[in-house]
Amino acid sequence: MKILSFKSGHDGAVAGIDAPKEHLMFSYEAEKDSLPRNSPIDPNTLIDAGLWFNELPDVLALSGWSTRGENHTAISGAGSFGIDESSAIVGTKNFFGKRLDYYSSSHERSLIWATYAMSPFEQGEPCYVLVWEDALGDFYEIDRDLIIHHKGRVLAAPGRRFSFLYALADPAFSGTSETLGKDFSSKLQSASAHGDARAIDGDAQGLIDALLNNSADSRFLHKDTFRGSPYHNVGVASPRFQNLAAKYSDAVFSRFHDFAKTNLTKHYPLLISGECGLNYRWNTRWRDSGLFRDVFIPPCTNDSGCAIGTAVDAMRHFTGRAKLDWTVYAGQPFNDDRIDMEGVTSRELNLSEVAAALYDGMVIGWVMGNCEIGPRALGNRSILAAPFSTETRDRVNKIKGRAGLAPVSPVCLEEDVSKHFDWSGPSPHMLHFQQVTDPRLKAVNHVDGSARVQTVTKDQNAMLHDLLTEFKATSGVGVLCNTSLNFKRSGFINKTSDLYKFARSVGLDGFVAGRSFYRF
Template sequence: MKILSFKSGHDGSVAGVDAAKGELLFSYESEKDSFPRYTSVTPDTFIDSGLWFRDLPDVLALSGWSTAGAQHVTTSGAGYFGIGDGSQNVGKRTFFGKVVDYFSSTHERAHIWGAYAMSPFKQGEPCYVLVWEGVLGDFYEIDAHLNLHHLGRVMEAPGQRYSFLYALADPKFPDTARRMRREDPGRLMAACAFGENGTTNPNEQSLIDYLLSPEPTAELLCKDKLTGSPFYNIGVDDPRLCNVAVKLSDAIFDRFHAAAEQKLTKGYPLIITGGCGLNCDWNTKWMRSGLFSDVFVPPCTSDSGCAIGTAVDAMRHYTGQAKLTWSVYAGQSFCDDRIDHEGLTMSEQNPRDVAQALMEGQIIGWARGNCEIGPRALGNRSILASPFSAEARVRLNRAKNRADISPVAPSCLEEDVGRHFDSTRPSPHMLYFQKVTDPALEAITHVDGSARVQTVARNQNPMFYDLLIEFRAISGSGVLCNTSLNFRGAGFINKTSDLCHYARSAGLDGFVAGNSFYRFV
């Protein structure tokens, strides 16, 4: 049984699952291949997905979706909310002349089943699930028989409350806007690192109390209601924003942690999903909380993973199975198209040659194999640099058109992570923070002494692992700066022609495209 699944709305994606094998065939996110961030499903994505099927799929799955704002009118499939009766639609549809099974379930269920399927916990092992994102802020339990139990809503729209603070401080955000910007949560996360988490002053406490009040968010998150706030339009670089940001962040986490202490008492593993699962600070706190036997966050924890989730929900419905074998490199395959070679030298890609160039201070684009699923560059769509100089961080940030002091993440050989950071736990998907213990790693050490580490094992990504091995042989450290390879406001680059254009415009020293190493002369 082959399942073709679609997620409409922002973060659109198309996924394929072989239910007989319990295998994720692909997950194509519409923003990848340099399309704008948060793109809905495109014709390109749909056509690319067809390459996986000799015949039409057996099951057509559609992830539920709704309008934004207070009404949440269903616009796709089974809608946004619900895990019980009425949260799935099952029937038959004619698809290109073939009658196929049709399955749709809610957005809420897509988050839950996608994260569960990708988790390392065996089917039949009970788990807790936390879904926290722009709209949902809920705990669940999945029992040994795959029954879903709702354990309660902790907070409506935690992600929107979080991102609204950035909009409040930003003079560019209109007073009358009623829809949050999707990029603001990441911006507020960055601001938190610069904040001082001391005693909360009265102005800060008043704002935090307002933002966490139980009023409906449609009424609460209105900038024109807060024109008298001391944080209104103060500017996004103001230290006062950074200080209140870290305190609001902690206050939101503390609400969920208190609910978990009260309701999640059986010591089961915790699965985290939803856009807030990209908050590495919160993930690290959950991992260190001591409440759970283990913690798992999927690499596509945001809405980009919901096509996978609905495919798994369909698989569970038709076969009783809800676990997948999968790879984080299940995105679009790299297109090595033609480029203008003027001003370039080309040689066969050799990890030692690339490692030597990096050691000499060069900034290198690196694109090989399939795109990563989710937003983190994990060694297939990366910009790489040596980790030893703060100047490298500045160069990378200028290439990315970011502030010079923005954090740059490291990739590290899994077996060496304890040499450089305060954790030996594998972190292959770059979703937790670690403290940097190696003072030589200036480029990847953020202002608060942390780094968002990706650990790399040979069986995870052999070519990227070999590059880190060669760099260690030359430098003594198997660590590299690793930031995402994309045009500003777009998904990962996926063509040699786009990569060449980006490398020229961003001032890179060279790039690897498939098996070729290009350098500017």
């Protein structure tokens, strides 16, 4: 049985599962070919996905989706909400002349089942699940029989409430909670690193209380509603706002932590899903909380994992199984659309040569194999640089079109991570917070001394591990700057023509694609 699954709406994706093998065949996100961030599924993505099938799949699956607003009218499949079997649609559909099984379940279920299926725990081991995102802020329990139990809603729309604070302070934003920038959450995380939560005033606490008013529908998040606040258009670089951001981040997390401490007392593992699962500070606080035996966050914790989640839900329905064998490199393969590349010299890839070039200060694009799933560049669609100077950080941020002091994440040999950061063991998906302990790593050291590390093993990504090993032999440090290879506000670059255009336009010194090293 092969299952073809679609996630409609923003963060569109299409995924395929081989159910007898419990294997994720692929997960293609619509944005992952230099298309606009958060794109819906387009014909190209569908055609690419079809190449995996020698014949039509056995099951079509569709993640539910709804309109925003008070009624949340279903516009795709089973709609957005519901956790029991009544929230699913089961039937058959005619598809290119063949009658196929059809399964659709809610957006809510897709988030739950994606993180459950990808987690390392055996099926039948009970788990808690936290879904926190634009609409949902809820805890669940999955029992040994794969039944989902709702443990309680902590806060409606935590993702939207969190992002809105940045919008409120930003004079350039004039919209509503419906038009918040998708990057506002990460920008607020960065702002909070500059602030001191202990330095807030009464105005700040009053605003926090208003924004976290659980009885209010999230439609109240409109800048005009808060025009009288001293934080309205105060400026996102204002120290007063940065202190508020630090306190607000603490307040949102504490709301959920306090609920969990009181109501989730069985010490089960915690699985985290939803866009707030990209908040690496909160993820580490969950890990360090002591409330759970373990904590797992998938790399596609936001809506990019929903096609996987609905495919798993369909597999669970038809086979009784809900676990996957998967790799983070299950995205689109690179398209080497050969072009004339003026001003470029090409050599066969030699990792020691690349390591030496990085040590000499070159900033290099790095393309290997298939795209990563989820929003983080994890060594297959990356920009790499040496980690030693603030000048390198500033140059990488200029290349990316970001603020000069924006954090640049490190990638590190897993066996060396405790030499450079206050961390031991794996952090393969760049979803946790660490403190930098090595003073040499100035390019990846954020203003508060923090970093968001990706650790790499030979089994996880052999080429990147080998490059880090060569760089360590050259520099003494198995760490590099690693940020995503993409045009601004677009998904990862996935073909040679775009890679060459990007490298020329932003001033990369060269790029690696496949088995070749190209230098300008």
